[in-house]
Amino acid sequence: MTRRDALKAFGGAGTVAVAGCLETENSDSExxxxxxxxxGSSTVFPLMSAIAEEFSSDYSGxxxxISSTGSGGGFSNHFCPGNTDFNNASREIKPQEEELCANNDVDYIELVAATDALTVVVNNEADFVDCLTIEELASIWKSDAVQTWDEVRDEFPNEEIKRFGAADTSGTYDYFIENVQGSEAGHTDDYQATERDDTIAQGVAGSKYAIGYFGFSYYYNNPDDVKALGIDNGDGCIKPSLDTASSGKYQPLSRELYxxxxMxxxxxxxxxEFARFFVxxxxxxxxxxxDVGYVPLxxxxxxxxxxxxxxxxxxxQG
Structure with missing residues (x-):
């Protein structure tokens, strides 16, 4: 299996255990x-998994x-209670999470891992839509969301929108609220929520009138499953890609991962040593x-x- 094939599998995984390879010539070198x-984050999961695989080839012991629990689920249920060594996140730690960590004497540092192009996807047969404005996207995902596509744009079909997206334990969910709908507008409850990108993709692929969102890595490694939409933030329609995320053109859905x-x-x-290797x-x-589909540092x-x-x-260690 190539690393690219492995990453396709990682995109649908909830947990992966990476053990050192005893056959490696340089293994356990120190x-x-x-x-x-x-x-933590399902978005950071494929990157962390790929780096862990590389590290373990050198250190058999x-x-x-790695578990994909969502950024918030990782902080609240695992990291801040002191049960994990790292928490991956697709947004910065929140004040209430900082307080929880402090209450449990968990000190930490924040490391930037990569840049993501958060990707909005529709069914491959949804030929009526190739691009949405931020306002149109917000109308689909805010707490009092529209119900049919023609409520988004008059020329769209009078068909019910089926939504698939990140669970409320996800940093991607939080990022979407803050940067698309706005915090006052919230997020609709009328959608299928999951931490698994493959579940979102399968849901969108199963209905012509569905829409979903997840990190760019899953789309990058599975480009034929669904269609990525362009986003118009006032400067024309911009498709998600490594180039548009790197250049800053893909706004506001280009974001840092952590x-x-x-300590x-x-x-x-x-x-x-693993932390050094990661950086x-x-x-x-x-x-x-x-291989993964993010913008390097x-x-x-x-x-x-x-x-x-x-x-x-x-x-x-001092």
Whole structure:
């Protein structure tokens, strides 16, 4: 199986366990061993999985377990209670999550992992729509959402909209509210909610009048399943892509992705080494862009993240 094929599988997975390969010539080169538990964002999940796979080929004694729980689900149920070493997130940690972590004496740092182009998709047979304005998109997803396509635009068919999207434990859900509908407008309850991108894609693929949204990586690795819409934020219709996300043209759905390592975990050599490896890989064009489908960090941004990490490791192990 190629890494690209593996990533297609990761897109539909809820949990993946990555163990070191005992056959690898360079494995266990520094005698590292131990377990690393990671939860959080389904959007960051394929990137973390791909990097963990690379790391484990060199370190046979390190076992990495990654769960796709949603950014908020990861913070609230796993990371801030002190049960995981990292939390992946598709948005920044919220004040209430910061408070929960503080109450449990969980200190952490924030590391930028990549840039995503949050992707809105429709059925491949939905030939009536190729682009939506932000206002039209908001009308579909706000709390008092429209019910039929012709309420979005007069020339659209008088057919009921079927919605598939991120669960309310997801950072993608939070990001959509803040950057599409606006916090006052909220998010409709009239949709199928899930943390699994493949479930969203299957739902949209199963109905001509469906719409959904998820991180760009799943669409990038499964481009024939559904049709990606362009978004018009006032400067014309822009399709999601690595180029438009990198250039800043794909607004407001281009966003940074994060991982949060716990300081107590960075005190352990095998976790610290994995964190260093993760940051090193964030500029890996082949892995981050070509295989996973996100925009890698610039060299300058990577250097900034590595300096932050090394300072945290020094503090944690001092």
């Amino acid at each position: 005698g590292l061993s131990g377990n690393i538990n990671i939860a 390190v076992n990495i377990d 991982t949060y390592p716990a 107590s975990s960075l005190a352990k050599d095998h976790v610290a 090193e890989q964030t500029t890996n064009e082949e892995l981050v862009a070509q 610039s060299d300058e941004k990577q250097e900034e993240q590595m300096e932050k990490l090394e300072a945290a490791i020094e503090e944690a």
